[in-house]
Amino acid sequence: MLQVPFIRDNQELVIERLTKRNIDAKEMIAEVISIDEQRRSLQTKFDNASAEMNALSKEIGMLYKSGEAQKANILKEKTATLKEDKNTFSESLNATTEKLQELLYKIPNVPHDSVPNGNTDEDNEEVFREGDIPKLSENALPHWELAKKYDIIDFELGNKITGAGFPVYKGKGARLQRALINYFLDKNTAAGYHEMQVPHLVNEASGFGTGQLPDKEGQMYHVTGDNLYLIPTAEVPATNIFRGELLSENDLPKAITGYTPCFRREAGSYGAHVRGLNRLHQFDKVEILRVEHPTRSYEALDGMVEHVKTILQELKLPYRILRLCGGDLGFTAALTFDFEVFSTAQDRWLEISSVSNFETFQANRLKLRFKNSEGKSELAHTLNGSSLALPRVLAGILENYQTDEGIVIPEVLVPYTGFSIID
Known part of the structure; x- marks a missing residue:
């Protein structure tokens, strides 16, 4: 299976080499890049939500210790919303990752430069x-x-x-x-x-x-x-x-x-x-x-x-x-x-x-x-x-x-x- 970073950094090379297999891979490679961008965006949103939840949890703990329960409860409501967002991001991320994996399984290896052109x-x-x-x-x-x-x-x-x-x-x-x-x-x-x-x-x-x-x-x-x-x-x-x-x-x-x-x-x-x-x-x-x-x-x-x-x-x-x-x-x-x-x-x-x-x-x-x-x-x-x-x-x-x-x-x-x- 080709690595996504390799495909992303060598799009023209991958497309050119796959023509040796008589495959026009332009649309397939473009789809890989597009789905990977979606995956990376969702990963960032998921990570940001996780980081914000962790920060809020620490702040809530400190507020309870200092007797500021009312402020802590307000932040807990925000944490609940973040948790729902995080679960949504996680589900979308898993679905996008699976879609990307299925597409990568369909792409053959890139032929070596010495492989001759031919059909049969x-x-x-x-x-x-x-x-x-x-x-x-x-x-x-x-x-x-x-x-x-x-x-x-x-x-x-x-x-x-x-x-x-x-x-x-x-x-x-x-x-x-x-x-x-x-x-x-x-x-x-x-x-x-x-x-x-x-x-x-x-x-x-x-x-x-x-x-x-x-x-x-x-x-x-x-x-x-x-x-x-x-x-x-x-x-x-x-x-x-x-x-x-x-x-x-x-x-x-x-x-x-x-x-x-x-x-x-x-x-x-x-x-x-x-x-x-x-x-x-x-x-x-x-x-x-x-x-x-x-x-x-x-x-x-x-x-x-x-x-x-x-x-x-x-x-x-x-x-x-x-x-x-x-x-x-x-x-x-x-x-x-x-x-x-x-x-x-x-x-x-x-x-x-x-x-x-x-x-x-x-x-x-x-x-x-x-x-x-x-x-x-x-x-x-x-x-x-x-x-x-x-x-x-x-x-x-x-x-x-x-x-x-x-x-x-x-x-x-x-x-x-x-x-x-x-x-």
């Missing part, structure tokens, strides 16, 4: 590419056919148990899945991330804290009886560890990694682009998260991108990195880099990671602050990234490593799987 994912900017695309035989299959051939993932069984988008991993498929999780966690902890296991359900406050609510409410599974939400990513519970915290500057950075299943009620569509593992309602993901000093957050973002690159280099998968355009940028992000692995059998790029800097947007919602060197409270910056999302990484391995003899396991994963080929 076709306008994203490729900034890096690495790895050779393998030449497969004419008999090469997409991963959903390979899964059936080698009996390692059963989509029909998952559909029977739950529904579409909930696959069952079997035998070497399950072991490969577990191997990837352990490998990702080992890579992350070796890079200085502290491993944590977090809840898979969160409360409403956690959803608001990281920006899933109210923006993405329809994409989350809601447990109505307890008003809890199944997590769409470990970012939500992991970031909310720091909700309401006042850290010391020396505590920064905070770096966390964790594995969780993820649940998303994404709108369904049909075709090869969503077949098999390409889009699921339940999938596994290993996440990395950082809480950073504002002056170091973009250096940290670059470090996170480099870290994900090393994982894909070790897996020897062809990949590219995209800087997302304004139209494809997530609601809470200031800058996002997407990683895509090339699926040779499908002849298309598959997104496997997003690494983002949210600057103070989440921290403001979370009330996540630190004391700077001057002893003043300051909002921290939050960052997170997939390291990595498993389904499409697994799809890339199955398709790019397929041979006539079977599916070869990437060398770095063999110590984790205990086998070198699926045949």
Whole structure:
């Protein structure tokens, strides 16, 4: 959530940057300023009434002590009027503050200056590419056919148990899945991330804290009886560890990694682009998260991108990195880099990671602050990234490593799987 003082002091900048998201924010920003002026005026009236009541109360007490009860009673009548005014101001102030808060929840983060203009994912900017695309035989299959051939993932069984988008991993498929999780966690902890296991359900406050609510409410599974939400990513519970915290500057950075299943009620569509593992309602993901000093957050973002690159280099998968355009940028992000692995059998790029800097947007919602060197409270910056999302990484391995003899396991994963080929 953007801070009102930032909006007030940088109106033209906010409006200009939000045009990168294809949003004309002039009226919305003007409304924020207008409502905030009302709020500040009401706050002043409320404070003045409170101060006058306190002063009168002291004066009334002194008058009673000095035996001037008649004068004291006159002032008490004035106090009663002030009390009514104060209650009126309080009600109006609460209503205005709530109205302002609801409006602020609708305004997305201001894109970083480097975010390119654009409307869709076709306008994203490729900034890096690495790895050779393998030449497969004419008999090469997409991963959903390979899964059936080698009996390692059963989509029909998952559909029977739950529904579409909930696959069952079997035998070497399950072991490969577990191997990837352990490998990702080992890579992350070796890079200085502290491993944590977090809840898979969160409360409403956690959803608001990281920006899933109210923006993405329809994409989350809601447990109505307890008003809890199944997590769409470990970012939500992991970031909310720091909700309401006042850290010391020396505590920064905070770096966390964790594995969780993820649940998303994404709108369904049909075709090869969503077949098999390409889009699921339940999938596994290993996440990395950082809480950073504002002056170091973009250096940290670059470090996170480099870290994900090393994982894909070790897996020897062809990949590219995209800087997302304004139209494809997530609601809470200031800058996002997407990683895509090339699926040779499908002849298309598959997104496997997003690494983002949210600057103070989440921290403001979370009330996540630190004391700077001057002893003043300051909002921290939050960052997170997939390291990595498993389904499409697994799809890339199955398709790019397929041979006539079977599916070869990437060398770095063999110590984790205990086998070198699926045949």
